[in-house]
Amino acid sequence: MDGNTRNRIISEGAEAKVYSANIFGRECIVKVRYSKSYRNSILDIGLRKSRTKRESKIMAKAASLGIKIPRIIASGEFSIYMEAIHGSMMKDSKYGKSFMSALGSELSKLHSAGISHGDFTPANVIICGSSFYIIDFGLSEITQSLDSMAIDLLLMKRSNPKHFSSFKRGYSLWKGAGEVLERLKKIEERGRYKTRTLSTA
Amino acid sequence: MIVLGIESSAHTFGVGIVDKGKVLSNEKIMYPINTSGIIPAKAAEFHSGNAAKVIKNALSSAGISIDDVEGVAYTAGPGIGPCLQVGQLSAKAIAQELGIKIAQVNHCVAHIEIARILSGIDDPLVLYVSGGNSQILELANKPFPHYSVLGETFDIGIGNMLDSFARALGLNPAWGSSIERTAEKGSYIKMPYTVKGMDFSFTGLLTNCIKLIGKESKENICFSMQENAYAMLCEATERALFLTGKKELLISGGVAQSNRLKEMLKCISMDHGIKMGYVQNEFNADNGAMIAMVGERMIQNGKYSSISDCKIDQKYRTDKAEVCR
Numbered sequence: 474m475d476g477n478t479r480n481r482i483i484s485e486g487a488e489a490k491v492y493s494a495n496i497f498g499r500e501c502i503v504k505v506r507y508s509k510s511y512r513n514s515i516l517d518i519g520l521r522k523s524r525t526k527r528e529s530k531i532m533a534k535a536a537s538l539g540i541k542i543p544r545i546i547a548s549g550e551f552s553i554y555m556e557a558i559h560g561s562m563m564k565d566s567k568y569g570k571s572f573m574s575a576l577g578s579e580l581s582k583l584h585s586a587g588i589s590h591g592d593f594t595p596a597n598v599i600i601c602g603s604s605f606y607i608i609d610f611g612l613s614e615i616t617q618s619l620d621s622m623a624i625d626l627l628l629m630k631r632s633n634p635k636h637f638s639s640f641k642r643g644y645s646l647w648k649g650a651g652e653v654l655e656r657l658k659k660i661e662e663r664g665r666y667k668t669r670t671l672s673t674a
Numbered sequence: 675m676i677v678l679g680i681e682s683s684a685h686t687f688g689v690g691i692v693d694k695g696k697v698l699s700n701e702k703i704m705y706p707i708n709t710s711g712i713i714p715a716k717a718a719e720f721h722s723g724n725a726a727k728v729i730k731n732a733l734s735s736a737g738i739s740i741d742d743v744e745g746v747a748y749t750a751g752p753g754i755g756p757c758l759q760v761g762q763l764s765a766k767a768i769a770q771e772l773g774i775k776i777a778q779v780n781h782c783v784a785h786i787e788i789a790r791i792l793s794g795i796d797d798p799l800v801l802y803v804s805g806g807n808s809q810i811l812e813l814a815n816k817p818f819p820h821y822s823v824l825g826e827t828f829d830i831g832i833g834n835m836l837d838s839f840a841r842a843l844g845l846n847p848a849w850g851s852s853i854e855r856t857a858e859k860g861s862y863i864k865m866p867y868t869v870k871g872m873d874f875s876f877t878g879l880l881t882n883c884i885k886l887i888g889k890e891s892k893e894n895i896c897f898s899m900q901e902n903a904y905a906m907l908c909e910a911t912e913r914a915l916f917l918t919g920k921k922e923l924l925i926s927g928g929v930a931q932s933n934r935l936k937e938m939l940k941c942i943s944m945d946h947g948i949k950m951g952y953v954q955n956e957f958n959a960d961n962g963a964m965i966a967m968v969g970e971r972m973i974q975n976g977k978y979s980s981i982s983d984c985k986i987d988q989k990y991r992t993d994k995a996e997v998c999r
Binding site: 485486487488509510511512513515516519520591592612 | 864913916939
């Protein structure tokens with residue numbers, strides 16, 4: 474690893490493992506997409522490469538727009554090194570209306586840049602002091618799809634229904650908000666998913 | 675309790691007999707499918723013409739007479755309306771004649787439960803894969819015990835994709851195994867791959883494969899289609915394993931007959947150090963025994979119906995059915 478070190482494992486998901494690490498003497502975290510033994514090796518390498526590339530591209534774009542996300546330090550074929558964020562997960566924290574409104578407004582910036590997050594739950598927001606960061610762009614996409622954007626809102630709403638009105642206030646700042654909120658209503662009405670227990674973090 | 679179960683949701687008319695969770699017999703007859711697929715009216719006509727014979731066979735191979743039957747169960751859905759109706763009518767006639775209890779069984783729950791019970795699994799993450807359905811589920815208790823859907827196909831079931839492509843290629847039924855055999859000599863070509871969280875989609879992959887006919891060898895297309903489709907299911911399944919922390923994985927449904935899919939899921943089970951359960955193919959394909967097995971539990975738990983309330987529901991959702999354990 475270029476003389477750099479990987480230390481403690483922070484989290485492990487279906488796609489990747491996240492470690493605390495050290496690069497050029499600087500504390501950071503690294504997300505690595507490992508090979509899956511179950512799938513064909515050409516498919517495996519292709520998926521891991523394209524997803525890592527997409528994720529780092531989207532993170533770079535979001536960062537360039539000043540959106541609150543961890544900054545990328547370096548990226549490889551299957552790994553992304555980014556700055557370490559110290560704080561507590563939103564899912565384990567107390568917060569109020571002003572925070573939810575600010576989070577809504579941050580998501581609106583992502584959406585107006587044509588980025589959907591793909592897994593926008595309280596497990597993917599870190600609160601540190603008066604600020605916060607949106608993390609894990611592993612399922613994010615560059616897209617104009619109203620469905621993808623509305624699903625970002627839906628996941629946050631399901632996991633946090635009582636604060637959703639504050640969230641919506643912050644989100645409504647961008648001009649596309651009306652259309653996305655309209656689509657959210659439609660998705661919630663779709664028969665197939667009515668009985669469905671959507672996973673919440 | 676001796677329960678006779680009737681399955682008729684699609685091309686199979688199956689009758690199984692179960693006593694105290696033990697399968698006494700499992701007989702079936704299949705509507706002959708050709709390139710035009712299942713024609714609902716013809717399949718229903720085929721089923722009604724064969725119903726009495728299959729019931730008789732099931733009784734004789736169980737070594738019992740019709741008077742020994744203490745309860746009856748049928749597939750209420752999901753499935754093809756006219757086909758479901760034949761099973762429903764047969765079950766109602768038996769219940770009426772013998773004056774015994776009747777249970778309405780959800781087809782998908784029956785597939786899951788027979789696999790779960792026979793493989794000795796308790797509380798699994800379930801990958802249910804068949805012609806019309808592809809779902810990832812877990813048992814939930816509220817508001818009533820049911821299999822709650824964590825992820826599923828956005829469009830068609832995986833079996834439907836395999837069948838449609840096999841028909842486009844002109845392969846012989848059973849199409850799933852024809853594709854698996856053709857794939858044996860194939861090598862990998864790039865194909866669409868669509869997973870969103872724990873959901874997945876098969877229509878893009880199907881369209882792409884159909885377009886490749888004539889441009890690529892059928893061996894390569896079959897191989898790559900299988901690799902991508904099964905990898906999609908595996909990725910979504912692994913994500914669900916992380917989310918739920920389940921220690922058991924169960925695979926059931928018609929496509930659970932695929933050796934390649936089972937091989938891939940075994941890799942995941944080994945990586946996670948969890949137990950994987952599945953049943954022999956006889957019980958993965960549509961069959962009457964699974965309906966009898968769930969029916970017995972339902973009747974014993976008081977979840978039977980009056981004959982006049984016996985309905986069919988072509989779109990009976992897995993998560994709408996109460997599970998009796």
